[in-house]
Amino acid sequence: LFGRGITDEAWDGLEEALISADVGVTATLEIVEDLKRRSREEGVVTAEGVVALLKQELRDALGSTDRSLGRADDEGPTVWLVTGVNGTGKTTTIGKLAAVEQREQRQVVLAAADTFRAAAAEQLGIWAERTGAALVRKDEGADPASVAFEGYAAANEREADLLIVDTAGRLHNKRELMDELGKVKRVLEKQAGPLEETLLVLDATTGQNGISQARAFLEAVEVTGIALTKLDGSSKGGIVVAVQRELGLPVKLVGLGEEIDDLAPFDPDLFVDGLFEQL
Amino acid sequence: MFDALSSKLEIALDRVRGRGRLDAATVDATLKEIRLALLEADVNFKVVKGIVERLRERLVGEEVAKALNPAQQVVKAVSQELERALGGESAGLALTGKPAVIMLAGLQGSGKTTAAGKLAKLLKSKGRHPMLVACDLQRPAAVQQLKVNAERVGVHVYAPVTAGDPVPVARESIAKARESGCDVVIVDTAGRLHVDEELMGQAAAIREAVQPDETLFVIDAMIGQEAVNVARAFLDGVGFDGVILSKLDGDARGGAALSVREVTGKPIKFASIGEKMEDFEAFHPDRMASRILGM
């Protein structure tokens, strides 16, 4: 990209690389402006120098927060609530998480609070079978908050270590559905106190809409972290750069496939390198 | 009506009010705003380049002096260009086979199984007798999901197995449809990544086995810049005749519509606008153009 030195063309190319990774227009323009200023101030004149600065800049944008998943330090079970728009990978991510936890000898209960989508509980049930987690479900159309309630009661009773609550996919611009999610969370908190995690599952193929998604879910249920799924495709998931910059929401997990082991902790260095495979 | 692009264009075009034709500098300033608006709407940056170039030719020398509001006039030109790029009024389905066959394909979670139910409902209302065919033997409970959708809309379903090779299921479904008096077969397939050669080959084999009248590519309206690569890979690897744009009930601007149409030339036939079986309609390029421009 900087083959012929730091030309205007090279800066344009950099802008394009960021935009085509879905980093977003606003964030990209700011990042490139910043980079131009810094390379001037710091006397960076080589292409390698600029790319290194860029990586550092993006790395900084992703912050250095704690990315581990929260756990209860008191008696009762840890509770993770999993949310997001339709089809991002919530149920699959829960299955993968259950596998990790069960393997580490922690007893997991899964609550199928998606009572809306066809066969959602059956899907979670298959993951429960695969992982040895227990499943709490009700019939289609049941109140999701009541499923969550019973999930917690069951986890508590059997002295499980962890309750993971699956929720129906919902678009963040649907008021009623977002209120319903708020209710699920409130019911859980009434029993369990503050939840250890409220995860937002974002699909890496998502474009600029990812920011609205994150903003709306943050507002509705105070999301604590992001799981970025489908990174095994060709999308780079650059939208999380904007999400973290604007909303300070850390990415904690990445989904890398449909299989049980295709889940990994988010590694910011790897992620930034992935954004620029072509540079 | 709040319209961010119009107000930005008003600033860019302020100087020309009452001055005649658009000069190169004004056109540049105008195109810059349009470029940003399209990028913000997730139109692929290469597609944006093409559109901006075509607009440049159209705008340079454009007479705006007499226009009461030059910004509105430019916005109109832009949305006409987008509408054109999005294709004409929605093309229907060409279903001539006996039975006719529709196959759905796309990335994971894009909305295929839901669209299968919606198409069945739509066709049933037109007097056809659809049969849904469960060829996603991969995602947990995908077969059950399709069965539930079939029940919800009251149509036949062919779902002989929940694991294994979907190609024989697809092939046998044609005879099964005839036996059960169904005149249209809708084949649901597993979500797959366009970079997964093996699964792309499987989709191509399903297509080969059922020879669809219509292969429809289902794509999520929220998708970002990769829409072009995904669409191109499905076109090359599986082939399709039309597009279903899903989750348009969200607030995504949906620039993918432009990207997909530009790189594949295939018409967008339907808009999926909700989770219920009736949330499905013909695609309207004019509405989509306004939406992409944030109007």
Ligand SMILES: Nc1nc2c(ncn2[C@@H]2O[C@H](COP(=O)(O)OP(=O)(O)OP(=O)(O)O)[C@@H](O)[C@H]2O)c(=O)[nH]1
């Ligand atoms: N390639 C890939 N596919 C994934 C990944 N995570 C999930 N999927 C697939 O994406 C599709 C949707 O996943 P689900 O877990 O059902 O998504 P969801 O968010 O629960 O969906 P809804 O409950 O319908 O909103 C399925 O086909 C999954 O197998 C991932 O990391 N990579």
Ligand SMILES: Nc1nc2c(ncn2[C@@H]2O[C@H](COP(=O)(O)OP(=O)(O)OP(=O)(O)O)[C@@H](O)[C@H]2O)c(=O)[nH]1
């Ligand atoms: N809001 C909204 N949700 C939709 C729409 N179409 C599908 N969905 C939802 O999106 C999620 C995924 O839809 P599916 O039909 O399961 O998608 P799929 O492509 O079959 O997914 P896989 O088989 O896992 O690849 C589900 O929660 C659906 O209810 C739509 O137009 N609007």
Ligand SMILES: [K+]
């Ligand atoms: K998606």
Ligand SMILES: [Mg+2]
């Ligand atoms: Mg789910």
Ligand SMILES: [Mg+2]
């Ligand atoms: Mg499906």
